[in-house]
Amino acid sequence: MATRVWDYLPEYESERADILDAVETVFRSGQLVLGESVRSFEEEFAAYHGVRHCVGVDNGTNAVKLGLQALGVGRGDEVITVSNTAAPTVVAIDAVGATPVFTDVRADTYLMNVELVEAAITPRTRCLLPVHLYGQCVDMAPLERLAAAHGLVILEDCAQAHGARHHGRTAGSMGHAAAFSFYPTKVLGAYGDGGATITSDGDVERALRRLRYYGMEQTYYVVQTPGHNARLDEVQAEILRRKLSRLDRYIAGRRAVAARYAEGLAGTDLVLPETAAGNEHVYYLYVVRHPRRDEIIQALHAFDIHLNVSYPWPVHTMSGFAHLGYAPGSLPVTEALAGEIFSLPMYPSLPVESQERIITALLKVL
Ligand SMILES: *Cc1c(COP(=O)(O)O)cnc(C)c1O
Numbered sequence: 001m002a003t004r005v006w007d008y009l010p011e012y013e014s015e016r017a018d019i020l021d022a023v024e025t026v027f028r029s030g031q032l033v034l035g036e037s038v039r040s041f042e043e044e045f046a047a048y049h050g051v052r053h054c055v056g057v058d059n060g061t062n063a064v065k066l067g068l069q070a071l072g073v074g075r076g077d078e079v080i081t082v083s084n085t086a087a088p089t090v091v092a093i094d095a096v097g098a099t100p101v102f103t104d105v106r107a108d109t110y111l112m113n114v115e116l117v118e119a120a121i122t123p124r125t126r127c128l129l130p131v132h133l134y135g136q137c138v139d140m141a142p143l144e145r146l147a148a149a150h151g152l153v154i155l156e157d158c159a160q161a162h163g164a165r166h167h168g169r170t171a172g173s174m175g176h177a178a179a180f181s182f183y184p185t186k187v188l189g190a191y192g193d194g195g196a197t198i199t200s201d202g203d204v205e206r207a208l209r210r211l212r213y214y215g216m217e218q219t220y221y222v223v224q225t226p227g228h229n230a231r232l233d234e235v236q237a238e239i240l241r242r243k244l245s246r247l248d249r250y251i252a253g254r255r256a257v258a259a260r261y262a263e264g265l266a267g268t269d270l271v272l273p274e275t276a277a278g279n280e281h282v283y284y285l286y287v288v289r290h291p292r293r294d295e296i297i298q299a300l301h302a303f304d305i306h307l308n309v310s311y312p313w314p315v316h317t318m319s320g321f322a323h324l325g326y327a328p329g330s331l332p333v334t335e336a337l338a339g340e341i342f343s344l345p346m347y348p349s350l351p352v353e354s355q356e357r358i359i360t361a362l363l364k365v366l
Pocket residue numbers: 059060061062064085086088089131157159160181182183193194195
């Protein structure tokens with residue numbers, strides 16, 4: 001049987017009754033858009049993170065985009081982030097008219113190298129946008145100090161870090177606002193698209209609610225600043241509520257998969273993921289590194305095991321961002337690791353036998 005890097009069907013089989021009940025609940029509720037389920041999910045998701053507010057939106061890209069706009073980031077502003085991220089982080093910055101500025105990443109965790117951030121600050125810098133990539137957090141204390149010293153806002157991209165912790169704090173509770181995606185593969189995934197932006201700042205919350213609803217305060221139907229239609233779907237919200245109550249279990253399942261990889265692959269020359277001090281990793285992805293990456297992926301195909309690379313093209317090397325002017329070699333760590341990293345299958349319902357097959361195949365190939 002083929003093993004893919006991600007598969008939701010085993011989970012659906014075990015949760016089918018609850019998922020279908022969620023759909024039925026919404027269809028019977030009499031309110032298909034911005035009803036009880038979105039309202040309840042927003043309350044529960046904010047409470048999970050210990051923040052005051054959550055605004056559900058239609059996807060993670062818009063969670064970043066509306067987050068930036070609600071924090072006052074727009075045309076002419078610079079946003080410091082990384083190139084080793086999912087393209088939507090940067091697409092969202094571009095969409096609000098701001099300019100992404102990339103810092104290189106650390107060679108051990110592949111996350112933002114916060115020591116390089118201060119040198120990237122200019123008079124136009126308005127926002128720091130750390131991406132808690134693969135399931136663990138960027139070192140936040142230095143960013144918080146820089147933000148305070150330079151009057152910047154922090155927007156966390158938490159699309160890969162639901163439930164991750166950093167020195168005891170939850171991913172998403174540390175910045176001025178934080179953006180989440182509920183794309184099906186994510187640690188908390190919907191059965192379709194979804195996203196949310198969370199914050200404890202009431203002004204930011206009100207701006208977010210307007211921005212996702214054409215720019216209107218719902219009750220008055222007057223557009224002050226034109227916004228978007230970026231509402232979280234009621235059916236997805238009800239499914240997400242059900243799944244949020246199981247989030248800690250999903251995370252425990254991912255950690256068990258990671259522990260089996262670490263044990264089975266110890267002693268090989270595969271570089272396994274490292275968890276930075278103070279971090280509790282949720283393993284959205286299990287990213288390993290090897291100089292013969294492409295060969296290994298090819299060889300595993302023969303075993304019907306299909307792996308992914310997240311991400312093969314750093315954003316600054318994509319043709320759509322050529323205008324930003326990053327020459328090859330400008331982010332050496334990011335560029336080097338893009339040629340060597342790959343992701344092993346990772347999801348909580350990954351059958352143990354499949355994982356053993358993957359480990360055995362890897363041991364042969366290595
Ligand atoms: C998935 C992801 C996004 C975008 O989320 P969508 O729901 O697919 O729009 C943004 N940032 C990161 C880091 C992601 O992994």
